[in-house]
Amino acid sequence: MGFDPDSLTYDGRGLIPAIAQDHATGEVLMLAWMNAESVRATLETARATYWSRSRNSLWVKGDTSGHVQRLVEMRIDCDRDAVLLLVEQVGPACHTMRKTCFYTGIRDGIEVELMAPEARSGSR
Amino acid sequence: MGFDPDSLTYDGRGLIPAIAQDHATGEVLMLAWMNAESVRATLETARATYWSRSRNSLWVKGDTSGHVQRLVEMRIDCDRDAVLLLVEQVGPACHTMRKTCFYTGIRDGIEVELMAPEARSGSR
Numbered sequence: 001m002g003f004d005p006d007s008l009t010y011d012g013r014g015l016i017p018a019i020a021q022d023h024a025t026g027e028v029l030m031l032a033w034m035n036a037e038s039v040r041a042t043l044e045t046a047r048a049t050y051w052s053r054s055r056n057s058l059w060v061k062g063d064t065s066g067h068v069q070r071l072v073e074m075r076i077d078c079d080r081d082a083v084l085l086l087v088e089q090v091g092p093a094c095h096t097m098r099k100t101c102f103y104t105g106i107r108d109g110i111e112v113e114l115m116a117p118e119a120r121s122g123s124r
Numbered sequence: 125m126g127f128d129p130d131s132l133t134y135d136g137r138g139l140i141p142a143i144a145q146d147h148a149t150g151e152v153l154m155l156a157w158m159n160a161e162s163v164r165a166t167l168e169t170a171r172a173t174y175w176s177r178s179r180n181s182l183w184v185k186g187d188t189s190g191h192v193q194r195l196v197e198m199r200i201d202c203d204r205d206a207v208l209l210l211v212e213q214v215g216p217a218c219h220t221m222r223k224t225c226f227y228t229g230i231r232d233g234i235e236v237e238l239m240a241p242e243a244r245s246g247s248r
Contacts, residue, residue: 026150031206
């Protein structure tokens, strides 16, 4: 029997958190949100497709920046209320041009920046 | 200036999603929720401490199971509305006794189980 996106547990807004992880390096790239439609679109197109809470619309990651995420595999957690996307990330995942959105860390009680923005390349 | 947990962006329930990742293997273990108090407790005790939405109380991961998560580093994302915990995981992270909660994957449109429960050990 095929996987049914409606079998996942969405919150009151119809959304489920989605973690994107670089399938090759294991780096956690970002956390975004999906509704059932974006789960379906992600599986059908193999392009990470989120739900933009600010724009209230489907958001095909990389459509404007070129920094697409090709889906390698979608995983589901035990409570069916979170998904993990193993992806092939083109360019930086973060809109700040850093590889990952998780670029600050708390060290000895101080928040420090762990990586600088990447130089803009000509890729797309 | 020290890191202030109140500088994070919490949702309408006062919660922020927290991803736990094995710091050594890079495996994403689970997604849970934190409020400002649990962010503070996690940093102070170096033990992952979540907010249990079902019990409506602080949940020190592993307090009953022994499957604690020692905090190696907390990271913050660009929007300050998600945190990433790099942890040292003792035993399986999942209550189903699997290493990670993300133990099913969608392959060729079918949801398949990717790992079996671990045998219960005597470790604590």
